[in-house]
Amino acid sequence: MSAAIALAFRSVDDDVELVERLRAGDESAFVALVSLYQPRMLRLAEATVGSRAVAEEVTQDTWLAVVRGVERFEGRSSLKTWLFRILLNRARSAAGREQRAGRPDESIVEDRFDKSGAWASPPEPWADQIDDRLLAEHLATRVQELLPDLPDSQRRVVVLRDLEGLPPGEVAGMIGVSDGNQRVLLHRGRARLRQLLAADMGEGAR
Amino acid sequence: MRFWRRRRALVCRQAVALMADYLDGRLAPRDLQRLEHHLAACPHCSEYLAQLRATIDALGHAEPEALTDEALDELVGLYRRWRAEA
Numbered sequence: 111m112s113a114a115i116a117l118a119f120r121s122v123d124d125d126v127e128l129v130e131r132l133r134a135g136d137e138s139a140f141v142a143l144v145s146l147y148q149p150r151m152l153r154l155a156e157a158t159v160g161s162r163a164v165a166e167e168v169t170q171d172t173w174l175a176v177v178r179g180v181e182r183f184e185g186r187s188s189l190k191t192w193l194f195r196i197l198l199n200r201a202r203s204a205a206g207r208e209q210r211a212g213r214p215d216e217s218i219v220e221d222r223f224d225k226s227g228a229w230a231s232p233p234e235p236w237a238d239q240i241d242d243r244l245l246a247e248h249l250a251t252r253v254q255e256l257l258p259d260l261p262d263s264q265r266r267v268v269v270l271r272d273l274e275g276l277p278p279g280e281v282a283g284m285i286g287v288s289d290g291n292q293r294v295l296l297h298r299g300r301a302r303l304r305q306l307l308a309a310d311m312g313e314g315a316r
Numbered sequence: 317m318r319f320w321r322r323r324r325a326l327v328c329r330q331a332v333a334l335m336a337d338y339l340d341g342r343l344a345p346r347d348l349q350r351l352e353h354h355l356a357a358c359p360h361c362s363e364y365l366a367q368l369r370a371t372i373d374a375l376g377h378a379e380p381e382a383l384t385d386e387a388l389d390e391l392v393g394l395y396r397r398w399r400a401e402a
Contacts, residue, residue: 135399137392137395137396137399140391140392140395141388141392144383144388144391144392145383145388148383148387148388148391149380149381149382149383150380152380152381153380153381170391170394173391173394173395174394174398177395177398177399178398178402223327223328223329226327227327227328227329227330228327228328228329229328229360229361232360232363232364233360233363233364233367235363236363236366236367236370245370246370246373246374249370249371249373249374250374250377250378252374253371253374253375253378254378254379257378268375272372272375272376273375273376273378275376278340278342293336293337293340296336297333297335297336300336300368300371300372301332301368303371303375304364304367304368304371307367307371307374308367
């Protein structure tokens with residue numbers, strides 16, 4: 111069973127049980143937690159700090175904090191949310207240490223409207239181009255490859271909202287932005303990805 | 317009166333701006349009605365919304381890179397060191 115499927119079938123009780131075993135110093139509980147959550151934590155870390163090497167350090171720091179702070183997990187949030195919160199805190203200090211210039215967050219918002227606010231160059235239909243099922247498979251592969259093209263601030267929100275499926279209020283709290291800001295970053299990220307996918311399918315330059 | 321009516325109808329740019337909250341089911345009833353009214357009449361915005369949905373759906377299927385045995389071994393090695401130090 112893949113980690114993703116295993117995660118989908120997990121209940122809060124499963125997590126609580128693992129945490130209790132980790133508290134008791136059970137190494138197999140640590141292995142189980144790492145197997146389940148490390149791939150997702152690395153993906154989120156990479157989306158936050160923009161570099162694979164730093165992201166790996168951040169996940170190691172996070173696991174250390176988890177092992178040392180496991181007494182503090184109270185089960186009020188899901189384990190995934192708790193792990194992500196710790197990770198995002200670590201990632202923020204790592205980003206500070208690195209003093210990364212960072213990519214500017216002025217990614218092109220789709221500005222394809224004329225003065226009246228109507229479409230100047232309307233989106234080309236996708237469904238007519240290829241069979242729907244093939245299209246869905248193609249998109250799932252391509253969108254993953256295109257994700258690193260987003261500015262980190264947008265990518266992080268897209269990962270938390272659309273890849274991890276966390277609710278808007280939780281995500282805004284986790285990354286420390288207002289609800290409105292969360293929405294803007296999400297919208298820009300999705301719009302940019304849509305635009306890149308469209309370019310991919312030969313919609314052509316704006 | 318005519319001015320009031322014009323203000324109520326959305327242009328495409330505004331319709332697109334409402335789509336994030338629409339997809340989250342968080343639009344106020346008045347905006348929801350205006351957006352749905354616009355979508356019913358505008359094939360371009362409807363296509364755009366369908367493409368946004370396809371993009372989100374594709375993102376939902378994106379699997380993280382699988383954990384390698386080496387990466388797992390490295391973390392378990394660190395765990396043992398942390399436990400020994402603690």
